[in-house]
Amino acid sequence: MNVVALGTSGTYPRFQRACSGLLFADDPTFVLVDIGTGVMANLFRYVDPFNLSAIILTHLHADHVLDIYPLRYYLQYNNTSAKRRIPIYAGDDALSVLHGFNPGGDDGNFLEKVFEFKTIQSNKEETNDEKCLIIGSLRFYFAETKHIVSTYALRCETKEGKKVGYTSDTSFSEDLVKFFKDVDVLICEAAYQGENGKENLHMSAREAGRFASMANAKKLFLTHIWPELDPTVSKVEAEEEFGDEVIILKEHMIIEI
Numbered sequence: 001m002n003v004v005a006l007g008t009s010g011t012y013p014r015f016q017r018a019c020s021g022l023l024f025a026d027d028p029t030f031v032l033v034d035i036g037t038g039v040m041a042n043l044f045r046y047v048d049p050f051n052l053s054a055i056i057l058t059h060l061h062a063d064h065v066l067d068i069y070p071l072r073y074y075l076q077y078n079n080t081s082a083k084r085r086i087p088i089y090a091g092d093d094a095l096s097v098l099h100g101f102n103p104g105g106d107d108g109n110f111l112e113k114v115f116e117f118k119t120i121q122s123n124k125e126e127t128n129d130e131k132c133l134i135i136g137s138l139r140f141y142f143a144e145t146k147h148i149v150s151t152y153a154l155r156c157e158t159k160e161g162k163k164v165g166y167t168s169d170t171s172f173s174e175d176l177v178k179f180f181k182d183v184d185v186l187i188c189e190a191a192y193q194g195e196n197g198k199e200n201l202h203m204s205a206r207e208a209g210r211f212a213s214m215a216n217a218k219k220l221f222l223t224h225i226w227p228e229l230d231p232t233v234s235k236v237e238a239e240e241e242f243g244d245e246v247i248i249l250k251e252h253m254i255i256e257i
């Protein structure tokens with residue numbers, strides 16, 4: 001399985017940097033996690049969106065969802081009778097929130113024409129078959145983060161038992177440390193630099209390094225770095241806490257699991 005970085009910029013895009021998006025690719029299983037500005041264009045390098053097994057939206061902040069609208073147009077106007085609706089797993093308010101941007105009105109099915117909305121359920125206690133979400137060859141587990149809106153972190157497990165964690169947006173949380181215990185790869189947000197992040201919002205790189213160390217993650221990748229910050233500083237700060245090499249996630253980086 002590969003995890004492809006489609007977007008890594010925190011909050012807004014920059015030249016050659018898209019907002020949040022990851023592709024979990026275990027052909028023929030393709031799961032897109034978050035679809036911020038610029039992610040859709042980058043996705044075409046790897047898979048036709050019609051072949052996505054599912055989309056997961058960790059939360060509904062604009063930097064994680066805005067490309068759902070152009071993707072909706074692509075799926076509608078290139079449709080054939082053989083095409084299916086693509087499942088979107090998200091919080092239970094996703095459809096009503098995303099419908100807020102529905103220019104011109106239509107028959108009320110602006111998004112449901114091409115997407116099928118399903119609700120994420122968190123399961124931060126134990127991994128068991130009842131609560132995990134199985135998409136093709138991959139298993140996903142979810143836990144709520146400490147963020148200003150309802151947000152899910154996820155852990156993906158492969159057939160071979162490899163574990164990849166993605167924090168989505170969160171401030172430092174010991175509950176989440178347990179959720180990511182012993183992951184092979186942790187993709188951790190690190191919006192800020194300096195000692196502390198902001199409560200109920202984001203982590204600093206230093207906190208991300210400490211977080212990954214406490215979770216005993218084997219490899220640490222930083223994402224969602226504020227676009228005006230120098231990522232090499234984030235790397236140094238995170239490494240001081242993690243005690244090992246930290247990699248700054250960049251667009252089109254492929255993590256082999």
Ligand SMILES: [Zn+2]
Nearest residue numbers: 011061063169
């Ligand atoms: Zn964000």
Ligand SMILES: [Zn+2]
Nearest residue numbers: 059061147169
């Ligand atoms: Zn957010």
